[in-house]
Amino acid sequence: MTSQVPLTSWLLSATPNALKRATAHPFLASAGRGTLPKSTLSQWLAQDRLYAQSYIRFIGLLLAKIRIPAQRANSASPLKPSSEQHAVEVLIDALVNIRTELKFFEDTANAYGLDLTAISAEEGGESLAESGSGNITTSAGISTTGSGSCPGSTGVARGNQNNSPAADAEGEMEGVKAEEHRLCGAQGECQMQAGSDICYPPSPRKPQGGTNVVEREPSLPPGGRPASAAPLERGEPIYFAATSITHAYIDMFMSAGSTGISLLEGLAVLWATEVCYLRSWRYAASFLKLRGGQSQDDADGGALRDKFIPNWSSVEFEDFVDRIGDVLDEMAGETKGSEEAEMMRGRCLEWWRQVVWLEERFWPAMD
Template sequence: MAFSLTQTLLASSPEDYTRATTSPFLTSAAAGTTSKSLLSRWLANDRLYIHAYVRGTGRLLSFLTVPDLAPPSSSSPNPDPATRLLDWLVDALVNVRREENFFLETAARYNLSLDLPTTSSTGDHTAPTVPDDQKLQGLRRWESLFGSVAPGPAGQPLPWLEAAVLYWGTEICYLDAWSGVKARLTPRADPSQDADGGALRTQFLHNWTNDEFARFVHRLAAIIDDAVAELVASGGEGVKAQLLERVKPVWRDVLLAEESFWPAESE
């Protein structure tokens, strides 16, 4: 069986992964007891996370090198990993832009706020900004992680590997966290009786757990795993160990960021 880097990472720290994908906030979402104010605060942070995600994608695209030569045919079944990653990133940008618009439409429908407190504008042409002390710690971590997207060690294969693991890590945590909520959802005949008016139950949960999103996440895992497995097959255990050591710090940072991205009523 071919070596799977992503499955190895998932199995490497199960307790940390559980903390990253479960929280009182998610438990309240499953019970229908998440208040509008708390959901609003989280969505406002998640919207700013989307902005950081987009900026990080730009950094990754800036050093992602695809082959100069055209494939043997336009229907080549196995494009190189960098080209597959390029296609995934283009789809990711489309997805998150659609996601932000979905946030805006749903927030208006359910009377939710997507704004955090801002600093005062200092001039006619200066847009208000959200200071760090108004952001969840998890958002601050994600802004730092996306802001530091850069090629891997000089001269090493797959210079995009660390960045790809960062993106896969956040997506798989998001998918598993909300899939867990969906699996534990308390039945309710009238969704509008939920504390958030039914926004999570009737709108957001499907958006964050549907089959299309799951395929999107697993597609990135396959890109990473296929590229790594090819290197390991030719280079052996030494290459496997080297690649794992490169991405372990990224995985640790992902789990820390995800764990601290779920809000509490007191925040």
């Protein structure tokens, strides 16, 4: 049974192809080879900093879910530390780490001349259609076509209760079906129509019986300009903001920390983001071993080789990720009943798939 395998191990084996795409991206290879332009690094770093800032609120929401048992006055011995207490410890450490990380961003950016408010192509008004990708976006700005499909796809039909890694991998290869979109549907992001293989906005409803219907203007993307807008005039201001994928990541954090979501699911999201980040930068670090030359000769001036990659691929970071995983596995192991355990794993799998989907798209596209 899948419940006999630690939850973290089971999730890591559930989507091998998607995980590889998310953690072995061309952006990371370029970062490791020293060929990543300073402008591209600045654009990504600016968005990653916004992501890190939202992380603080997410951790706060998870801490608010925890109720630690009180020590009884007549107890002869102290209570054994519970999984909730272990969760508090790792979450507080996460807050300390992110405060250190944000200062690390600023110090390194200043030292190497990186811009933490760099404008991405998306914010500058370059639409997906203009880039030739043909992608369609949902109301949260999440792309729903291409190899990743919809972030809410579980790879398993509603009626299929077999959540084994083999079944999930097979479902991943079979493509997307309407009944698979449980997470995105629950969050109001799935726009798949009956008989279709992709998400797309439904056709506007026609007025009935002479009713006056006022259609709302479509919402603007995070950059403040519709995709169909005319090219920017020279001198027209462009404002720094979160991209659609950064917004989607922040929205996922807020959803995973909301009242109706369990602490275990929230910890699964936290661990998923951190383990993907660690694996990504370990992949980038693998290129450093094959290189020579001086770091100042790198396209980014050496920030990645000297500072960022060593920090994000370090043993210390790995230990922190493992601690989150240990708490997650401990809490998952306390789930009572095989049916409840399988349902819990299914919910965590949906969050895992969404994190991996977003991770792949958080890296800037490379030519």
